[in-house]
Amino acid sequence: MAVVTGQYWLFAATVLVGSLVNLALRRRTPEANADERDHQIDGASALMALQIFAWIGLGAAFLLFYYQDRIPQFATIAGTLTIAAAGVMILYGLIDTYLRRVQNGRLGLFSAFAAFLVVALVILSLRLLSGEDDWICSNGTWVMHGHPTAEAPSTPCPEPR
């Protein structure tokens, strides 16, 4: 609901609070939450899920790009799918490399590179989600704010009463 209504801060806060509560509750549980067998299965499951998501996402993106002439919004959705698929695969590769290097005690420059990448992604996300470049409804017409890449919304822009 928070994402649908555009209240992204509420979404982020909910995810953060939920994660912290989950961590706190797991620490209080005496028996093992997950052991080596769980990690083995979880790892295989996660990799398979990522691969399936990447293939389906890219396949859907190609289809949407192909039909973008019929519905212009398809191009935006396809771009988002492509970035999401590439993003999770890159993230998987980074985490996999990090864990292997931690095991071998060879982090070196990798930590600095990973930290730089995370900061860059956060800044990029804030830039894209901030609504800086967007269309604003003003006096019954859609007005550009900045340089939005999308076309003007097709929904009506009501005049103020």
Added chain:
Amino acid sequence: MIRNRIKELRTKLGMTQGELAEACGVRRETIVFLEQGKYNPSLQLAHAAAKALGTTIDDLFQFDD
């Protein structure tokens, strides 16, 4: 294929699966799968199980070459 005597030694000691799991630091389900021969443990888990059952890895696990 790896066979084991986990269930045999566990019942001889009057230990439940839950107690053995807690001693080994794993979940009870893992002990269940171990006893059924459906899961091959890590060296660390094999050592923990052998220690909890008062025996050695060689005595606890048999490898079919």
